[in-house]
Amino acid sequence: MPAPIKLLILGGTAEAMALARALAHDSRTTPLLSLAGRTKNPAAPPIPWRRGGFGGAEGLAAFLVEGGFDALIDATHPFAARISANAQAASTVAGIPLLALRRPPWKKTPGAHWISVPDIAAAAQALGITPRRVFLTIGRQDLVPFREAPWHHYLIRSVDPPDPAFLPPDCAVIAARGPFSRASECELLAAHKIDLLVTKNSGGVMREKLDAAHALGIPVVMVDRPAPSAAVATADGIAGVMAWLDRLHGAMRGV
Numbered sequence: 001m002p003a004p005i006k007l008l009i010l011g012g013t014a015e016a017m018a019l020a021r022a023l024a025h026d027s028r029t030t031p032l033l034s035l036a037g038r039t040k041n042p043a044a045p046p047i048p049w050r051r052g053g054f055g056g057a058e059g060l061a062a063f064l065v066e067g068g069f070d071a072l073i074d075a076t077h078p079f080a081a082r083i084s085a086n087a088q089a090a091s092t093v094a095g096i097p098l099l100a101l102r103r104p105p106w107k108k109t110p111g112a113h114w115i116s117v118p119d120i121a122a123a124a125q126a127l128g129i130t131p132r133r134v135f136l137t138i139g140r141q142d143l144v145p146f147r148e149a150p151w152h153h154y155l156i157r158s159v160d161p162p163d164p165a166f167l168p169p170d171c172a173v174i175a176a177r178g179p180f181s182r183a184s185e186c187e188l189l190a191a192h193k194i195d196l197l198v199t200k201n202s203g204g205v206m207r208e209k210l211d212a213a214h215a216l217g218i219p220v221v222m223v224d225r226p227a228p229s230a231a232v233a234t235a236d237g238i239a240g241v242m243a244w245l246d247r248l249h250g251a252m253r254g255v
């Protein structure tokens with residue numbers, strides 16, 4: 001039997017936690033999950049973990065080499081472009097294989113009203129000059145562009161409360177972690193008289209806010225994902241990661 005694959009998983013997503021659960025009792029790997037440290041009280045992972053940045057691509061490459069890692073999995077959020085670019089560069093320097101785990105993007109339901117925009121700044125511009133009541137579900141790091149459109153009322157939902165310095169003047173804040181039901185999303189949209197939803201195309205199974213907006217005829221400003229690197233092998237779910245690890249394990253055994 002070859003030694004288990006020493007695996008670094010870059011996380012911060014539900015997919016990374018699902019992968020951690022899938023590998024918790026998998027004798028082929030010794031995994032380490034890495035979190036950026038943004039969330040104040042992250043759920044405890046079922047595998048060894050660490051938190052905090054590595055110091056750019058060079059720092060990550062050094063961490064991989066010094067730690068004797070055999071493989072890297074980038075299971076970060078589709079909008080976390082910097083760490084994904086660092087993962088690609090660092091895996092090349094360290095000479096180890098890299099797999100990206102990316103949940104599929106949301107697809108528009110027929111009849112839904114989506115306005116696609118390339119980034120957050122474009123989302124703020126897309127709100128227009130007529131005052132609206134806007135539900136912002138983009139996390140707490142990307143609020144600043146909406147300060148440029150202070151004539152709208154904003155309902156802001158994020159896991160941890162945002163820094164008050166980032167907030168637009170007319171806003172209400174809800175700190176909450178999903179999952180949310182479609183019924184509760186409908187209630188929230190109605191209670192706050194929301195007439196526009198802004199979200200990143202994070203993708204995945206949790207699309208209740210989109211379904212609620214569709215049901216209530218509320219348009220959605222959808223921020224498209226940054227383009228992923230075509231050079232990185234990608235799996236869209238845990239089964240794909242397991243197949244990749246099977247091949248890697250087979251290659252390490254020389255089969």
Ligand code: NAP
Nearest residue numbers: 011012034035036053054055056076077079080081082083
């Ligand atoms: P980012 O802009 O791509 O990364 C910024 C820096 O944070 C990286 O250069 C790295 O610092 C550090 N970092 C990011 N992910 C890390 C990880 N898993 N382990 C250790 N260090 C990490 O990322 P972001 O958009 O700020 O997101 C931060 C984290 O939150 C990510 O792990 C992501 O999965 C999660 N998240 C992001 C979003 C989103 O919308 N962006 C949504 C949900 C969850 P060094 O350069 O010092 O290594």
